[in-house]
Amino acid sequence: MNPAYDRLKARFARIGALGEAQSMLHWDAAAVMPPGGAAARGEQLATLAGLAHQLMTEPGMAADLAEAEAGGAWDGANLDLMRHAQARATALPGALVEASARANAACETVWREARAKSDFAQVRPFLEEVVRLQRETAAALSAVTGLTPYDSLMEGYQRGIGAGDVEPIFAAYEAFLVEALPQAEETQARQPAAREPAGPFATATQQALCREMAGRVGLDFAHARLDESLHPFCGGTPTDVRITTRYTPDSFAQALLGVLHETGHAMYERGLPLDFARQPVGEAAGMAAHESQSLIVEMQAARSDAFLSYLGRKLPEVFGEDPAYAPENLGRLWRRVERGFIRVDAGEISYPAHVILRFRLERALIGGELAVADLPGAWNEGFRRLLGREVPDDARGCLQDIHWHDGAFGYFPSYTLGAMAAAQLMQAVRAAVPDVDAALAEGDFAPLMGWLREKVHAQGSRLGFQDLLRHATGKPLDPSDFMAHLRSRYLAH
């Protein structure tokens, strides 16, 4: 610790406060802003982003980084993360950042129309420009990170794991899927058909249930809000976290499971180390780590037999008696096996196949082995190989996701890395805290969340993805825990 490090902490506190302001303004835009505020909001966000970049790249920052010293697990890691963030920010010429922002915005706009018409040709030149600039970005980052170009992009979403780790993990999953998916379908076919609960479900009742369940997971509404937005998300800051959901009168499942998912994200933010608020080491460890926390709540805990037994008693109290609330029926409803074309509707087993497809294609696009013009064909061929079905049109194929069309490359793996990490963490917590399922059967998340807070949340960004898993579970990411979970949930009946 020396004066230069203290100055750096003050510099990053300002950058962090700008990030918090941006986060709040994003929440506002999605949850409450009247439509006429959009143009001014764009100016506000662009100004805050520009100032943050300016603070990160000003000459005094580089001088302080050159001079600073810090020891210990936390301050040492913080200084490393400062150096890394500044190196990434200064690696990119301002003209490239601006050109990317413009190209991404233009492509996203055209994509909305192209997807509606399933017209890949319309978006193709825009996506080509996006990919060209992403490749340039990846090359520039690679020069300072020492990673491959693709890994340099991926690192922007999740530090501490790269394509070299991911490829064998995904290959193992692909091999698993060949046998497991047909078996799971057979198992499902032998069971009675799932029965939909009879609605309508009043929005106010759904809201109250969602708030109560978020509270059971551990969310304290003195530091949180629950609102509505078109696309559910978790935003805000660690002491003021904002989650959103959507309510439809004919089903409460979307809102309830969505809120449980976002509450998992929110609990991670709430548990981050406040001593390092607005410092790099005080942030969450990345998008895969974040997804592990939403999925351990939504997929591991909330859809477990234990918690479904609790809901089987709870839901009739809230909505009135209905045979559909029997725990085994809730399991049939919320643990469907299918092989549809759309990622966001995919069941737990087939979801990783959607991610594996996108990971391989985006890696090839960034690596230059795949041309944008060949993307639809490559997509359809990959889908056939992974899930055995013919993609009927590009709207249900390579046009379905916003991600590439708004310039996000290297993000897709996070979904499945998070799902696998969630299973691995759940196995570890069951070994360490034997009463975790008994508590879930009473609607009590405290034993689970207590363990996660200590092992994951309170670690901030001190450790990269693989090291965080080693710290929490004794090993790096091991897909066999996820596969064991799937076998037990989908094949054992």
Place this chain on the structure above:
Amino acid sequence: MNPAYDRLKARFARIGALGEAQSMLHWDAAAVMPPGGAAARGEQLATLAGLAHQLMTEPGMAADLAEAEAGGAWDGANLDLMRHAQARATALPGALVEASARANAACETVWREARAKSDFAQVRPFLEEVVRLQRETAAALSAVTGLTPYDSLMEGYQRGIGAGDVEPIFAAYEAFLVEALPQAEETQARQPAAREPAGPFATATQQALCREMAGRVGLDFAHARLDESLHPFCGGTPTDVRITTRYTPDSFAQALLGVLHETGHAMYERGLPLDFARQPVGEAAGMAAHESQSLIVEMQAARSDAFLSYLGRKLPEVFGEDPAYAPENLGRLWRRVERGFIRVDAGEISYPAHVILRFRLERALIGGELAVADLPGAWNEGFRRLLGREVPDDARGCLQDIHWHDGAFGYFPSYTLGAMAAAQLMQAVRAAVPDVDAALAEGDFAPLMGWLREKVHAQGSRLGFQDLLRHATGKPLDPSDFMAHLRSRYLAH
């Protein structure tokens, strides 16, 4: 117009966008933020304020200001306002700004407790420090503005009018009050007692009425929100304006009249010239000008005989029949004459007496003719002279307002300058637009707001307070219009 002026426009656009972000975060804190977010919000706002100050005072700004040229009513005024804003910002040493912010925050905290206990001695040393720093601030500003120290503070709230203009106007009002207040009390005493409408009034019904009335004034909810907060206010930005109110089940008047007041503010923001968005000349012309717009809607239009006749038909449709909704009874309820101790509860005639008292005391505090220790005595003596009653305790005397205790000196005159300007503007609009009252009797604000938009809102900050009134009404502030309005409303019956 030259490149330096173009660079300045870009600089001020960034400062303006930071101001918009601050405004949104203030709204969030007052209207929706969970309490646990307060500390982080303080960091965010302090960071944005610090960056705005940094942008205003950086060397390149001064260089561009020295070099810039701009002609025409709008760009010329914009450049003048830029120079003035930069001179005010650079006049204050950073240490003084920080010391003031700390002293204000400390004093405000102690004041909340001291007011509850009516204990002036407790807050006295804190207020002494606030005043000391305000005097230092006023002296530093005076050196660049060429105004007196007090006028330099006042200019921070309202440009284009100073204490030298205000003192004779307030003296005239004081003389008017000596005769008018007893006469108005006699007139009121001869009338039947006002009858309170029978509640309770459901919050949802009040909300719908308030939204409808705001819409009648002209507020477009594609660019606005109406929410709840402890202290009603108008915030946000010109294309995304946020007003708030409070609902109590036993009376709808507070919410309804409060919303009409805030809608007047909101319409001013909505009507500002968008071609100069985020430029100094595109802002509202000051706090007195702003208050004139809220009061012309709330006090001039909404409490006029014409609009009360409309409400006399409307309210029974909303809340059911009640003899209290007779227009003459609404007038007795909402146009009360009294001489209470509390400014915010004061009626239209006695309100200026509260402001005159504060104006004279704060001017003497800043001028050094009055010591903080002597404030309670001076307050009580002034109140006796102006309103003829003995102040029973400091909670109902010099401790009642937050303003001085959070460092706001020079703001108080704005309330009464606004009230007087509202009467003067109303007289001018009645002369220019003969059907304005006939429209109000149908619940239609369009003729009034059309005139205000052209004469006031669309002028932005191009003109100072007196010039704006000259432009709109042909003369500078003339208190006789306000007195004529009061005579007609309170003495003619």
